[in-house]
Amino acid sequence: MPRSKNKFLKGLRSQLALQMIAIAGLFVLAVFAYIPMSGIIIAFKDYKSAAGFVGFFTSPWTSQNGFKHFIAFFSDPWFGRVLKNTLGISVLKLLFSFPAPIIFALALNELRLSKFKRVVQTVSYLPHFISWVVVYGLVFTFLNTQTGFVSRIMVDLGLWSEPYNFLANESTFWTLAVITDVWKELGWWSIIFLAAITGIDPGLYEAAKVDGASRWRCVWHITLPGIKGTVVVLLILALGGLFSGGMGGSNFDQTYLMGNNVNYPTSMTIGYYAYQTGILNQRYSYATAVGLFQSVISVTLVGLSNWSSKKLTGEGIV
């Protein structure tokens, strides 16, 4: 037996248990992630659900060289609107939801009372475990015009002449989406940055103190550069989500729950549009085409941002 093969088998045997766990993970990935990808083919076909799984391959190709559903989506009257909403909400979340946990983690790191720090940290990431359904329930309870707490207080104090319509209003959806996203995910994402901060060599801080550096200087010259790698990785991943779920993947949930037939011009995102016109109306090929469009753009964005990051900072995920 060739020496290299012998070495390989020997190595395999010595790690048999670990290799089996890894193989199990690969098996799950193959079954639930890669094999189902074959369904993408129906984006190019006139698929009917009565044909079942076999229909993925036996259904006829659509007209227009298989791109009928894509062309239908691009020429849909709502295409421009959903694209604008998806990008607009995602960019705003990137601008607010991304720096907020970094700033929060930096602030937490500066706290000296460890008990207080632990309490704040725990309280801050609890909203992450609340589902968006409950979050919407809270939003409705506080903001509805009939019985909402906010409107009643403001009207009773004489600050408003009548309740303000937060929920069925095109101009407030983006703000609500961003604020609720920041509130819900701030604490959770800050855990990652806190973990990165604790990985910085404490000796650097001591040396800086000796040199007379202030706290702000330490943050600027030691902490931030120390977590740069983590920030870049997460930024690349967040950019990849611009077209799909947004940071944290919340775009669909928010449109589903907080979107309504009054604020759809600003709340309808690509994901929800695919769900409404594709899944609910049994246009599965169309829904797949929309989803594929989203995925291609997202992968392209991840690739571009990774390349840019490597060029500019030397850091990247691939």
Next chain:
Amino acid sequence: MKRLTGFILALVMIAALVSGCSSSQPASSSSTSSGSSSAAASTSGSSDEEVTWDSNSLSWKQDTSPVTYSLFLDISWAPMDVWGTDHVSQKVTELTGVSFDVTKAQDSSHLDMLMASGSYPDAIFVYRNKHKYENPNVSQPWNELIPEYAPEFTDLIDPSAIEAATKDDGNFYTLYTHFRDESYWEDPDLPVSYGEPDLMFRDDVMEAIGSPKMESIDDFYNALKLVKEKYADYTPYLETSLNNSALKNWMGIEFEYSDFKVDENGKLYMPLRNQEQMKEYLSFKNKLVREGLMSVEGLTYDFEKQKQAVLAGKVFSTAAQIYDVDIFNSGLNDAGSDLRYTALDTPLTYDGSVQYAPVYASAGFAGLYITTACKEPGRLIRLMEFMRSPEGDRLTQWGVEGADYTLNADNLPVINNDIEWKVRGDNVWYFGASFMVETEKAMVPANPEFSQVTNLMYAFKKYWSSDTSLSKCEPLPETEESETKTSIQTLWTNNCNIIVTARDDAEFEQRFKTFYDDLERLDLDGYISWAQEIYDNAKDK
């Protein structure tokens, strides 16, 4: 030792993963009938005996041994999702031997997902998109099952119900619940559904503004203005996403039951395409919004939120179904309030006359489909024979007599509301329900001292007519026509309230134009031509 432990741990994890992968099969055909698969169902002992719903020779009575089928229940509002925990299902099993492993719909797309995966349960009970299940790839035709397993059943069914359910391939895959044929609509002494759209008004506020007459759309508008002046913190008019038909219908535009109406020459047209009429309707609602007479937020409410708003005591008028006036008044009564609502018993006039002329164009409400996955359909079709009988109909819609209801002097059911709905189980397993039995239940309200629904059900009947040929103009799913239909629905759903909430005339005109430009881009002429052909064929039959 460590290596062995790690090896065993790895094996256990893999086994857990693999078993997790394979356990995701949905309700599979699990019929375990014992001796019921005889193709020759017993008919009457003597061929001359007339078979009635009470005959002992009915096929369903010949074998009542235990059998279990899998069922998908597309009734997401049902209070329970397990067979055998309520009086009705227990009684059905006691009488027929049939039980179900139930999967209840989690949301509107649950069944679609299940069907797309090709994993059919033995039976599906569904009210939406019924046409999706009416083909031999999905369901077994009843016209083949009945002669084989319950031949006398055909003689007991109303032929018009069979005709209404028969598809172009000559098969019928179910018999619809709550079916009403054209003779029903021609009889003025029979009521409409308690889901009839209506407007209702707060009695005390109406009195406070001088009890103005409420006969026309203009009277309605004027009353809202008076309320706005007198009660600054009130919502003069609340219209929701689900209950938004009354004003539209009364202004002469109706497309709830069908996309089409028929003109005097028998030609189909789409009311939605009448831009002049639609502009009048939408601009009226836009005026209500801009003058603060209609709640914008209310346009997004579901029924629960609407009820909450009404019970909060600051809503003057609201659009709802006629049954809801009793629900609202009961709720107010239970909360210790003496506020009450009164629903109109005639539609408001528009342009000096009653424009309301709805056409019933539906073949029924729901249907139970026996899928191709069911290997032993005999007991299921026989169960349907029981369900369609008066005994089964009353059991599944009223409950168990003596426990869940008692009969009053008029032989109408007085429901025992001290027993929770999920314990009674009525109106959940109603696979063979008739409209009359449902109506009889609604005629004996829970709070008779202030109930209005019974009178209202009769009051609106005279405006209705029917055209069951129109019910045939429903496109099959995943066809070009169904894509056009769903595109129309999506455009209307996504745009109607956007137009209504325009901030000024220019924005209204721009949004209205955009909607109709988008609508007319669809192949509406092709859709109408397709429907015309179907309608003409149905009429000829």
